[in-house]
Amino acid sequence: xxxxxxxxxxxxxxxxxxxxxxxxxxxxxxxxxxxxxxxxxxxxxxxxxxxxxxxxxxxxxx
Numbered sequence: 001x002x003x004x005x006x007x008x009x010x011x012x013x014x015x016x017x018x019x020x021x022x023x024x025x026x027x028x029x030x031x032x033x034x035x036x037x038x039x040x041x042x043x044x045x046x047x048x049x050x051x052x053x054x055x056x057x058x059x060x061x062x
Contacts, residue, residue: 005047009037 014033020026037043 005051006034006037006044009043009047010034 010030010033014029014036015026018029020029
């Protein structure tokens, strides 16, 4: 699943080797990691590839 791939990336980067005092601190760290991850298209493409779903992010217009 894509969520599992993304969580795996966050566990190795943003949340790696950290102990969180409370849930709010964890939420802040995860949000920060997701914001950084949104600019790493190659990592997101890899997560999507793992699902077997087609990857068409280049076709998306905002």
